[in-house]
Amino acid sequence: MNKHPEITDKTRQTFINVFCDLYSQKPIEKISIQEIANQSGYNRSTFYQYFTDIYELLDCVEERVLKSINEDMASREFSTHTFQDALQCLGNAEEISVLKALLGDYGSVHFVERLKREIPFERLIVDFPTNDVLAPYIIEFYISTLISMFRLWIRNGKDLSSEELVKLVDSLFANGITPYHIFGMVNPRVTDSNKK
Numbered sequence: 701m702n703k704h705p706e707i708t709d710k711t712r713q714t715f716i717n718v719f720c721d722l723y724s725q726k727p728i729e730k731i732s733i734q735e736i737a738n739q740s741g742y743n744r745s746t747f748y749q750y751f752t753d754i755y756e757l758l759d760c761v762e763e764r765v766l767k768s769i770n771e772d773m774a775s776r777e778f779s780t781h782t783f784q785d786a787l788q789c790l791g792n793a794e795e796i797s798v799l800k801a802l803l804g805d806y807g808s809v810h811f812v813e814r815l816k817r818e819i820p821f822e823r824l825i826v827d828f829p830t831n832d833v834l835a836p837y838i839i840e841f842y843i844s845t846l847i848s849m850f851r852l853w854i855r856n857g858k859d860l861s862s863e864e865l866v867k868l869v870d871s872l873f874a875n876g877i878t879p880y881h882i883f884g885m886v887n888p889r890v891t892d893s894n895k896k
Contacts, residue, residue, distance in 0.1 A: 711742065711746065711750065714740045714741070714742070715736060715740050715742075715747060715750060715751070716761055716798075717797075718736050718739045718740045719731070719754070719757050719758070720761065720798050720800075720801040720802075721739075721797070721801070722735065722736065722739070723758075723802075723804070723806060723807070724797070724800055724801040724804045724805075724806065725806070726806055727806045728754060728755075728808070732754075733747050733748075733753070733754060736754070736757075761802065762811055762814065764798075765798055765799060765802060766814065766815070769815075770818070796854065799854060800854050800855070803847070803851045803854060804851075804855065805855075812847060816840075816847065842873075845869075845872075849868075849869055853865055
C-alpha cells in the first residue's frame with residue numbers, strides 16, 4: 701500500500717496535465733508514452749504504474765470530466781436560464797484545459813457523443829414533450845448546437861463573457877440568424893443596437 705497517497709495523486713495528475721496539453725496540440729495517435737513521461741519528469745515505467753496505455757489515460761480523463769459535470773448538474777436546481785446552467789456545469793468541470801483538449805481540434809467525436817449521451821441535457825429544455833416523434837431530432841439539434849457553441853467559445857479563449865454567450869445562444873434559438881446576417885451583409889440594426 702502506498703504510504704504517500706498525495707504523491708501518487710500528484711504524479712497521476714501530472715501525467716493527465718501533460719497528456720491534455722499534448723492532446724490539445726495534436727491527435728492522440730501522434731502522442732507517445734515516452735513523450736508524456738519525458739514532459740512529466742518521470743520515466744515510462746512510472747507511467748505504466750498508473751495507466752496501461754494512452755487510451756486508458758484518455759478514458760480516465762473523460763470519466764472524470766463526465767462525473768464532474770453529472771455531479772454538478774445533479775446538485776443544482778435549474779433556473780429559467782437553462783443554457784447558462786449548462787454553461788456553468790461545463791465550465792466548472794475539472795479544469796477548463798481538460799475540456800479544451802477533449803473538445804478541441806484533436807478531441808474525438810467519441811467524447812462528444814458520450815457527452816451528449818451521458819449528460820442529461822434534455823433537462824435543460826423546459827416543458828418539452830418527450831413523447832413527440834420529433835423530440836429526438838429537436839433534442840439532438842439543441843444539444844449539438846450548445847456543445848458546438850461551447851467548443852468555439854473555449855477555442856476562442858472565452859472572448860465573450862458567459863452572459864454574452866448565453867444571450868447570443870438564446871437569441872439564435874429564438875430568432876435564428878436573420879437578425880444578425882441578411883444576404884451576406886451584417887444587419888445594421890443589430891450592429892447599432894449592440895453599440896448602445
